[in-house]
Amino acid sequence: MATDEELMVEFQQGSADAFEEIFQRHREAVYCFFRRRLLDAARAEDLAQETFLAVIHGIARYEPRALVRTYLFGIAFNLLAAERRKRARESRNPAAATEPPLERGPEAVLLVRQAVERLETDEREILMLREYEQLSYVEIAELLHIPLNTVRSRLFRGRMALKSLLTETSAQPEARGLSYTDT
Amino acid sequence: MYSTHPIDQQEVMAYLDGELPVERAAAVAAHLEQCAECRAAAEGFRFVSHQLLGWQVEPSPTPFPDPLRAALEAKGQAKAEARQKHPLWGGLMSKKPLVRPWVWGLTGIALVALFLLSSIPGGYMRHANAPLVSKLERASAPPSSAYSTSPSGAGVSGSVDQLRNGPQAAVDLAPYQTAEPAIVGSLVGGGTAAPPLQPSGPMIVRTAELALVTREFDKAREAIERTLRQHHGYVGELNVNAPAGAGRTLTATLRVPADEFDAVLGELKTLGHVEQESQAGADVTRLYVDLGARLSNARNTEQRLIDVLRERTGKVADILAVEQEIARVRGEIESMEAEKKSMENRVAFATLQLKLSEEYKAQLEVAPPSGGTRLHNAAVEGYQSAVQTALALVLTLLSAGPTVLLLLLIVFALYCLSRALWRRLRA
Numbered sequence: 001m002a003t004d005e006e007l008m009v010e011f012q013q014g015s016a017d018a019f020e021e022i023f024q025r026h027r028e029a030v031y032c033f034f035r036r037r038l039l040d041a042a043r044a045e046d047l048a049q050e051t052f053l054a055v056i057h058g059i060a061r062y063e064p065r066a067l068v069r070t071y072l073f074g075i076a077f078n079l080l081a082a083e084r085r086k087r088a089r090e091s092r093n094p095a096a097a098t099e100p101p102l103e104r105g106p107e108a109v110l111l112v113r114q115a116v117e118r119l120e121t122d123e124r125e126i127l128m129l130r131e132y133e134q135l136s137y138v139e140i141a142e143l144l145h146i147p148l149n150t151v152r153s154r155l156f157r158g159r160m161a162l163k164s165l166l167t168e169t170s171a172q173p174e175a176r177g178l179s180y181t182d183t
Numbered sequence: 184m185y186s187t188h189p190i191d192q193q194e195v196m197a198y199l200d201g202e203l204p205v206e207r208a209a210a211v212a213a214h215l216e217q218c219a220e221c222r223a224a225a226e227g228f229r230f231v232s233h234q235l236l237g238w239q240v241e242p243s244p245t246p247f248p249d250p251l252r253a254a255l256e257a258k259g260q261a262k263a264e265a266r267q268k269h270p271l272w273g274g275l276m277s278k279k280p281l282v283r284p285w286v287w288g289l290t291g292i293a294l295v296a297l298f299l300l301s302s303i304p305g306g307y308m309r310h311a312n313a314p315l316v317s318k319l320e321r322a323s324a325p326p327s328s329a330y331s332t333s334p335s336g337a338g339v340s341g342s343v344d345q346l347r348n349g350p351q352a353a354v355d356l357a358p359y360q361t362a363e364p365a366i367v368g369s370l371v372g373g374g375t376a377a378p379p380l381q382p383s384g385p386m387i388v389r390t391a392e393l394a395l396v397t398r399e400f401d402k403a404r405e406a407i408e409r410t411l412r413q414h415h416g417y418v419g420e421l422n423v424n425a426p427a428g429a430g431r432t433l434t435a436t437l438r439v440p441a442d443e444f445d446a447v448l449g450e451l452k453t454l455g456h457v458e459q460e461s462q463a464g465a466d467v468t469r470l471y472v473d474l475g476a477r478l479s480n481a482r483n484t485e486q487r488l489i490d491v492l493r494e495r496t497g498k499v500a501d502i503l504a505v506e507q508e509i510a511r512v513r514g515e516i517e518s519m520e521a522e523k524k525s526m527e528n529r530v531a532f533a534t535l536q537l538k539l540s541e542e543y544k545a546q547l548e549v550a551p552p553s554g555g556t557r558l559h560n561a562a563v564e565g566y567q568s569a570v571q572t573a574l575a576l577v578l579t580l581l582s583a584g585p586t587v588l589l590l591l592l593i594v595f596a597l598y599c600l601s602r603a604l605w606r607r608l609r610a
Contacts, residue, residue: 003498005498005499014259016255016258016259019255020247023247023251027243028242028243031240031242031243032240035240035241036238036240041241041244045243045244045248048243049248049250049251052251053250053251053254056251056254056255056258057254059258064499066500067500108237109237109238109239112234112235112237112238113238116235116238127235130200131232131235131236132235136202137197137200137202152193152196152197152202153193155196156192156193156196159196159227159228159231160227162231162234162235163227163228163230163231166230166231166234
């Protein structure tokens, strides 16, 4: 079976089938990346598509410096940052803001999501990149442009804080709630 | 949050994430078997990961979005247009090049050419790895002219001025010759690296210090230079100090061929009174042999890495890692070769720290000045004294004058008053 890097080279040479194979392999991971960070499922789908569109448009300049997975999450991370900036601007203009749809799901998932939202922003991001996107410390450091030791220390603090939050939440049933925001 | 253990909890976390080097991971694993606290921490990390895994997301709704399909088709259309404009390049960039017969033909010709080139010793590998092999050839080229063997195997050429600029003379280094040119051939032809260095005798670095005092400083300096010329040495560093009211001092670092060292020392000691002399000899044979062994191992490692690179299979990241390792090993080899050359130089040329001092005699006082000079000096001193006195008088009047004037006024007023009273009394 061809590796992701070989498929990218084939796509660079013109093989649409190679791109479709890459898409099939990574679409769930990219979609889940956005879905966990955005309430709006439709917007998460749009951004996932934009990620792969960026791969198509940028294939001529592509160089195999890192894993394809890391490359995709790098594009996704930049798109997410742009989306957050756009939402921050819109939040200053109440007339343009739209209400996110109310999320439904198992209580356990909501508890985890609530706890993750309560983490510090940088600790949360690193924790999610590690746990869900399965990026290595080095890949996270390159993606966020921070030193490797910073990744390790923030990941450690994030995990310790989350453990404390999850333990506290499970010990206090009345502290559970359904209010949350985009992470 | 750090414990007193040799392994902190961050390392436990990194171990669970598979981010530790192999040796460190083994140490952490061994520690976990014995430390309940760290095992509890590891359980905590696993608990967090397990909880996070519970946050599952629904699958992506659209199998292959239409915008992506449209973008792919647009890209394919653009390539088809490029192919129409440039048939040759368009054909090469076509979607399925492998089905075209001419591609198979070209591939076959290329394979035959590859086979023919590979049958020429070193020819194909030199072309295939041209940048890498050319760099390695330069790095492993025979040493510079300083250590090239002269045809007779002995003797030195060059003037003292050339020698002062550095060790540019050819010196017999037969005991230290290595098979370095063979390395280039082995890299190209895929043979083995050169055997480790084996000196034929002990390698001694000789040093000495000599302090002389002489009455004829200039003649002694000329004699030093003459002695160096005769014995094929050179001056590494030289300083001359000539302070006023004291003798001149020359300090120099002389490099002399090891087998001429004793003769040079003997001749220099005749140039003056020997105030201090010391000699030393450091045996660096073992260091040299160790260095040779390390150099040989590094070259073997480099050769194996080049063989791995030649295969060019595996991921791009692996190839990059091999190339980085080759660069690192090459750096080590070059460092060791420089160290070897330095050691050979220090053995071939002994070092003499020389200090030459001039015997100094204090000068007598000069004759006293003439009568006219003394009169002149006295007139000048008298004028200066008068000026100083007048100035002091003026300063005194200025500082005391107002007070004196006030007192005079008071005295005058009292005098006038007393006269008036006396006249009245008499009347």
